[in-house]
Amino acid sequence: MPIPNHGFMSTKLLYSALLIHLLLATAAGQDSTSYVSQGSFDIIRLLNPWLSGSNPAGMAFNPELYPGEMKLDYYSEKGDYKQVQHGDKLNSYSFGTRSYSKIGNSLFYGCFNYNKSFEKGTDYTNINDPGRETPYLLTDSIGGDVYDRELFSIEGKMSTPLGHAIMLGLAGSLDVGLATQDRDPRPMNKVLKLSLSPGLVFSLPSIKIGVNLLYSYYNEDIEIDIIEANKEHDFFQMHGLGTYIFHEARSFNRLYKQNRIGTEGQLNYKHGNINNMSAIKLQYATETADDGRKAGNASWSYIKNDSRLDINSMEAFNTTTISKNSFIHYLDAGLKISGMLGTEIIQRLETSGTTGATNWVTYAEEEKFDASRLDASLAYSLIKMKDLYLRDYEVGFILNYNSYKQSYYIPDRKEGYANISASLDMGRSFYIGRQVLSISCGLKYKRNISASLDFAEDSFFYNELLLPDHIFTTAGYYAPSIDLGWETEINKIFSKYFFNTSIDLYLADNDRHRTIFSFSTGVIF
Amino acid sequence: MKMKLHLTYIAVLLFIFTSCVKEVADYNSYTIELKVNFGEEVSLQNRDSARVVLNNLTKNYTHTQYTTAEGDVTFKNIEPGFYSATVIHSFGEDGKAYYLNGLLLLDVFSDIIDTVEVVISKTNALVVKEYYYSGCLTPAGKQYSADQYVEIYNNSGLTQYADGISVFEHESYSLSDNYWEFISDTIVGRAIWTIPGEGNDYPILPGNSIVIARDAINHQDDSLGNPLSPVNLEYADFEFWVETISGDDIDGxxxxxMIEDLFTYRGSDYVFHTRGGSAIAIIRIPGNAEERKDFINNNLICKPDIPSRFYGKIPNEYVIDAVEVTWDEAHAIYKRFPIELDAGYTYVEAGSRSGKCIRRKVKEIIDGRYIYQDTNNSTEDFLKDADPKPWIYEY
Structure with missing residues (x-):
């Protein structure tokens, strides 16, 4: 019997988001509809490097283009080139709308998205996103599950001038979702993510300096039930690199809570046709995993602290845009370094002799896991514009290097790898009367340059999880892709109708493959 | 030159940021030095190479070392946590077999130097051969545990009498520390059921056993039973029958x-904890039925928070055989019986409702008579997921 997915908050959230969105769009008027196209949001990003950073105040430097979009998306993935805990097949349907608006001197951006997806063939996972970087996963020994997910996202940003040379910005987003499985053991994951970021930009004649603060909160509340009468399952509280504590139970509850704080500083230099922007972002996050079980058939019914994960990260990027005649040269260099430190909390359930109260008593907090990741990228694009905000053609390439190391101590286990990848993309838009046809194609290539998995034991999780995932992350691939878009003007409330479809085919050198298909259709206003 | 300075500056910045971001675990590892105290009864030549098993009770893995001739053993690079150190040793002398057991629970959060005391087990004439507590499922998938039983076997070459032998259930379900640890040389129980008889009414011949059933019916055929039950207990020797006005308990x-001497949580039926909470012992309280009843009534004890609930105190010396059954490895930390009664612990690994039991291992067969292993250490002596086979003796 599947657990009913009630789609909580759906009606209220949907109506509220649409109302806000349409109010903003209507209030702003539509002065620039003739320029808007499918690529408008990308063009804005290209012309305003502040949008590559996280400071919402930088939105003030957007070009005079206020596009809006409302669309339906279908997205699918299929194939065996994947991580073990991801599904063999993913079908995702979404409705989304977003727009920029200007009211007085203030600029607004709003976005709403509703997504429903079915991920089939997920193995051993009880958490909503097993790809979320944490060693403290919650797994079972059952494969072939289906994850049914429903996610609502709202995002809002505003930027307003404070006097002559200061811009104030505020950004916020809220994601709420529910994910369920329909085979025992059946987790129900309630996911919430809240982000807030206030920022300032000080504008001088040719230099702009910005700073913003970042705060986000993530919460995943997992309640696992077993519907089959008198049946128990094993639950594994993973601690990194195949280490775990396990319990056999009829139900299990876990709560992840993550608080993240950070700041980003930006420096923008603009002179003539050169627009250069540098930014550095520092973030710290701490995430706890607590286990609590229901009474009744449970081994205990009190909250046990399982682990804590501390994450530090530094991100830096520099983008340069050079506009010359109708050409734009875009150069971007980015670097992200992050480190994780995992702490296991050793507790014992004890009863106080005087009061009879039973509690988990902490004996030690032990640092047992660490990991570091480095991502570096270099990108260049040449864009030929047809008009001020309309693309003619584009050629670009990206080089990427990433490395990852993780260690568990006693028993000592290590994994490390480094990959390089490159991609080449080119696209062109054909303007045929009131219609535009856009075609682009690309090729991605990935190659592993080093890999090690130092692991002595031959265990279930080594064979079923660690080793296949290691092979996946270190496998090279070729990935050709093709993208086709069409749009036509409609002289109604909306400016244009469009559809877009793309296919990416990943051909890995371990004889595995994965096909990604997407289709979008909607209106631009 | 300017470019070079620029690159150096970037490199220095990168190094600083990388150093700040990178985290390295500052983990602890400890050394455990144990001395096994064999006592004066064990000669020097019999002390060498005793097996010491260090078990991480939370993560369920073990390290094994063997003692030196001096009885020393060292475990290095041990992660912090809760451990049990078990000593298992045997030797033969003067044509007799001796079994040594020792158990020490260790909270390892620093280097440890400690001594493990060992006891030489006495071989009991009567032992628990099978203990089936897990229950099973009905065809409708419902829980069924009325087929629980305890089988007691005569492991000696002489006829033993079951009269006055009691089945004792420990008070604790092994969910937290044993509350009664402060009372030395005594175990505290929630139930004591005694086999009737005047002393010679119920003989158990050498190599034979008696079965004490929760409900003495043919569980596989009876309309009140369960066709998926692994046992037919219609001809069980004894039965835990709870006399109530409602008459809910089946009387085979x-x-x-059995005589109900103590039943603290009295209900309409007597049930062993199906997940392994019920650690049991077979005991013999000296005297006749009246004296036994007096002894129990004069040795009741309660917890301060519930002064109206009484449990029975039994001296260790009255215990014939004890089986430290627990839920799983993680719950072994809450051991209840002292090592002189049971140096180890065991459980049905397949879990509750699995239809499996724990069964004592066969040591040898002498003249057609099965001799079951009795080293006083349940970890060593019992098979974990055996099919229940009352009255059947086999490897």
């Missing part, structure tokens, strides 16, 4: 009813 026609 062929089994003698």
């Amino acid at each position: 026609p062929f089994a003698e009813n």
